[in-house]
Amino acid sequence: MAAATFQPRVLVSSFVGSCRSTQQQPLHNLFRYNPGQKHVLMRQPRGFTGVANFLFNKRNTDEIQGSKRKRLRPGKLSPRRPVPDHIPKPPYVASKKAPGIASGPEVHDEKGIECMRASGKLAAQVLQYAGTLVKPGVTTDQIDQEVHQMIIDNGAYPSPLCYGGFPKSVCTSVNECICHGIPDSRELEDGDIINIDVTVYLNGYHGDTSATFFCGEVDDEAKKLVQVTKESLYKAISVCAPGVEFNKIGKTIHAHADEHRYGVVETFVGHGVGRLFHSDPVILHYRNNERGRMMLNQTFTIEPMLTMGSIHPIMWDDNWTVVTEDGSLSAQFEHTLLITENGAEILTQC
Incomplete structure (x- = not known):
């Protein structure tokens, strides 16, 4: 499906990004980064989901070739959990x-930096706790x-x-789920890997x-x-500093992935974060020449996604869950980062 046939819809990103078919242009061609202009990421029309799932069901069985692991399938959703009225909510709610x-970028004064440190620390503590819950069953x-x-x-x-x-x-993304997995009734199994993606809104900052x-x-x-995915993130963080071109992030991640023969997912991106959940800049995790x-x-965040096989995504009918085309892990x-005079401070660590 050509990019020109898409109808613009509001974004969901990694949490930003747009799912595309394997024949479409890379994300930065669908989503032009033009400083100073209002941006909207394009999401696939409903028709894409139907086509994707037709292919998913037609070509794939529960078994994954060369693996004892079974493909991920949707479970049942519980009702939405309430949030007390006294807790401040972001405007989109x-x-x-x-x-x-x-x-526009998220650039902060001293007070804003302290608020970002507080929200980042809480997010890190929640993620650390969530990790302790990961057990079979x-x-x-x-x-x-x-x-x-x-x-x-x-x-x-x-x-x-x-x-x-x-x-x-x-977001709980298990095995071949690239991102945006919706928590449901599926029990974790021995041998699974699971990405847990936590974002908190505290005192007006994410x-x-x-x-x-x-x-x-x-x-x-x-x-x-x-391990290599984690290393790629920290290698990218190490090159960050005032005046550094953002494209150095993607080049660094891609080089490390290539060294170990892993794929780099191009469809989902990092982003500015602060008073807004998603803002400029768009952080591409693959080689690029964006300015x-x-x-x-x-x-802003850096959030590389590496795969053992195909980097091409398939979106489920829930319009969120995105899995690898071939079922590969x-x-x-x-991390959320703050650019400092000496480089980058990781805000999301305990």
Whole structure:
């Protein structure tokens, strides 16, 4: 399907990004980064989902070639969890409108930096706790319940909840799920890997982070994928500083992935984060020549997704869950960063 046939819809990103078929142009061709202009990411029309799932059901069985692991399938969703009235909520909750990426970077004064540190620290603590829940037999919905409760107990709002219609408070992406997995009734199994993506809205600022965890005894191939993905994030962080071109991030991640023969998912991107959940800049995790430089006191995420096989995504009928085309494993890590005079401060760590 050619890019020109798309109808613009509000974004969902990684949490930003747009799912595309294997024959479409790369994301940055669909979503032009034009500084100073209002941006809206394009989401696939409903027809894409139907085509994707037709191919998914036609070409794939529960079994994955060369693996004992079975393909991920949707479970049952529990009702939406309530948030107490006294907890401040981001504007998109009241408006019920799915937002796009806002123009302009998130650059903060001293007070804003302290607020970002607070939201980042809480997000990191929630993610750390969520990781302790990962055990065989635990459902991803149970993880969502615990994450939801911890966030509201700390006077914060779980940013994914009601963002563009997302029904849960955290993303749980298991095995071949690239991102945006919706917590449901599926029980985690021994040998699974799971990315948990936590964002909290505290005192008017979002802190966004994710990590991939092991469930039980995980094989060496999966462990290596997860380790290399984590390394790629930290290598990218190490090149960040005022005046550095953003495209250096993608070049660094892609080089490390190539060294280990992993694929880099191009469809989903990092983003500015702060008072808004998603804003400029768009952070591409693959080699690119996009312009733009990092600024002092700017905050944004880096969140590479690497795969053992195909980098091409298929979106489920829920219009959120995105899995690899061939069922191969995918891993992701993410941090929110603050650009400082000496480089980059990781805000989302305990």
